[in-house]
Amino acid sequence: MLEPHAMQLSRPGRFAVALPPPGVPPQETPPPHLLRDELRLPELTQIDVVRHFTRLSQLNWSIDTHMYPLGSCTMKLNPKVNDAVASLPGFTNAHPLQPASEAQGALAVMHGLQAMLAEICGLAGASVAPMAGAQGELAGILVIKAYLESRGEERTRVLVPDSAHGTNPATASMAGFDVVAVQSRPDGDMDLDALRDALEQHGHAVAALMITLPSTLGLFDRNIVRIAEMVHAHGALMYGDGANLNAMLGQVRPGDLGFDVMHINLHKTFSTPHGGGGPGAGPIAVTDALLPFLPAPHVVREGAFALIDPPHSIGRLGAFHGNFGVLARAYAYIRALGAGGLRAISEAAVLNANYVQERLRGAYDLAHDRRCMHEVLFSGARQKAQGARTLDIAKRMIDYGYHPPTIYFPLVVDEALMIEPTESETKETLDAFCDAMLKIAEEAATSPELLREAPHNAPLRRLDEATAARKPVLRWDRDSR
Ligand SMILES: *Cc1c(COP(=O)(O)O)cnc(C)c1O
Numbered sequence: 227m228l229e230p231h232a233m234q235l236s237r238p239g240r241f242a243v244a245l246p247p248p249g250v251p252p253q254e255t256p257p258p259h260l261l262r263d264e265l266r267l268p269e270l271t272q273i274d275v276v277r278h279f280t281r282l283s284q285l286n287w288s289i290d291t292h293m294y295p296l297g298s299c300t301m302k303l304n305p306k307v308n309d310a311v312a313s314l315p316g317f318t319n320a321h322p323l324q325p326a327s328e329a330q331g332a333l334a335v336m337h338g339l340q341a342m343l344a345e346i347c348g349l350a351g352a353s354v355a356p357m358a359g360a361q362g363e364l365a366g367i368l369v370i371k372a373y374l375e376s377r378g379e380e381r382t383r384v385l386v387p388d389s390a391h392g393t394n395p396a397t398a399s400m401a402g403f404d405v406v407a408v409q410s411r412p413d414g415d416m417d418l419d420a421l422r423d424a425l426e427q428h429g430h431a432v433a434a435l436m437i438t439l440p441s442t443l444g445l446f447d448r449n450i451v452r453i454a455e456m457v458h459a460h461g462a463l464m465y466g467d468g469a470n471l472n473a474m475l476g477q478v479r480p481g482d483l484g485f486d487v488m489h490i491n492l493h494k495t496f497s498t499p500h501g502g503g504g505p506g507a508g509p510i511a512v513t514d515a516l517l518p519f520l521p522a523p524h525v526v527r528e529g530a531f532a533l534i535d536p537p538h539s540i541g542r543l544g545a546f547h548g549n550f551g552v553l554a555r556a557y558a559y560i561r562a563l564g565a566g567g568l569r570a571i572s573e574a575a576v577l578n579a580n581y582v583q584e585r586l587r588g589a590y591d592l593a594h595d596r597r598c599m600h601e602v603l604f605s606g607a608r609q610k611a612q613g614a615r616t617l618d619i620a621k622r623m624i625d626y627g628y629h630p631p632t633i634y635f636p637l638v639v640d641e642a643l644m645i646e647p648t649e650s651e652t653k654e655t656l657d658a659f660c661d662a663m664l665k666i667a668e669e670a671a672t673s674p675e676l677l678r679e680a681p682h683n684a685p686l687r688r689l690d691e692a693t694a695a696r697k698p699v700l701r702w703d704r705d706s707r
Pocket of ligand 1: 298299358359360361391393394438442467469470491506508
């Protein structure tokens with residue numbers, strides 16, 4: 227059942243707060259033709275307002291209320307200490323136009339984060355300007371483009387594996403490159419013959435290979451060093467999509483594997499709040515040769531901390547300095563954990579995913595039967611043959627109190643169902659989750675209609691997501707109800 231809109235709860239004359247007397251002299255009202263007779267605002271008592279918004283907030287799924295195994299998204303605990311740090315008055319009251327001399331603390335956080343991310347990635351430097359993973363991708367690819375142009379090289383193509391996240395080809399294309407897809411092998415690793423062919427066929431037109439490690443299949447490509455050598459041998463660069471960095475934190479540094487540029491999703495790996503399209507951050511780390519091309523502004527330490535434009539910068543990505551509140555949270559997270567803590571994260575994340583893989587392997591088909599990294603990829607093909615599609619499995623999980631995993635991605639796996647438990651969950655929660663998944667597999671075999679009609683106890687059942695995204699109703703309108 228749909229929650230009533232606040233307008234429907236409204237009764238004339240009710241109010242929730244008494245406004246304090248204004249601290250400024252009364253102003254003249256605008257001319258009468260600009261005034262409305264009726265201002266359609268809801269009139270409610272305070273308790274009704276509190277209940278209304280509390281109820282609405284509970285209709286949402288969040289990592290604070292439910293396990294959220296959304297593959298590739300790393301929906302991990304957002305430690306509350308991050309919020310305490312980001313809420314320090316010196317940070318929340320800072321103004322982006324304040325002179326650097328008055329914002330040394332904030333700049334120190336950005337500078338420290340640049341350095342720690344570069345160290346974690348094994349690269350020479352980092353920029354914290356990009357405000358999303360996708361924007362980091364664009365920044366990174368533009369850095370590559372600017373670098374190649376500075377060398378007088380005209381390279382127009384970017385190689386992307388067929389398992390890639392949609393933002394990879396979209397980024398390459400937005401930056402003006404043509405995208406060439408490279409096949410994966412049945413075992414999930416990149417097909418080296420296909421890569422060799424692509425490099426030979428497109429020769430010196432290839433600017434970069436964009437690759438995610440571990441891959442979007444949840445697998446560590448065992449040939450990654452060889453791949454980097456092949457790409458470099460053709461004068462092209464290695465772009466790393468770092469969305470899956472959680473699996474490798476402190477274990478291996480992408481720079482040591484041969485990556486030249488990568489982005490890092492702070493709202494994934496570094497525990498900043500994630501979801502609802504809210505602010506994120508997608509810093510990039512680069513090799514020495516690419517430092518002069520980093521986005522502006524960049525934080526340097528010349529005695530005091532200062533903001534500069536790198537000499538051959540690709541320019542600004544936004545009005546100011548990135549999403550500072552997100553940067554402060556990630557900084558707090560890394561400092562709270564230290565090197566040993568970061569290493570423990572990747573170990574627990576990978577262990578948890580492999581535990582889920584082992585518990586569910588009899589009930590669901592594995593896309594690749596080998597040790598997974600931080601997420602495990604199943605196929606719902608068996609259940610589909612029984613009469614319940616992967617979408618139906620996902621919807622049924624809502625009835626059991628779990629946010630559905632990522633489905634139908636990566637595109638190269640039939641009926642894909644990608645589970646990322648993260649390191650945050652206890653064994654008890656993982657077991658309860660696996661029990662629910664096993665029960666659903668049983669239901670698919672015996673009464674698939676139960677899945678096809680799910681969710682049974684959600685406030686709304688199956689929504690037309692495409693129409694909701696294309697024609698959103700954002701405003702209360704009595705006539706639209
Ligand atoms: C999440 C993700 C992205 C995009 O990152 P955003 O921060 O959502 O813009 C890119 N690639 C992969 C593999 C991802 O999982």
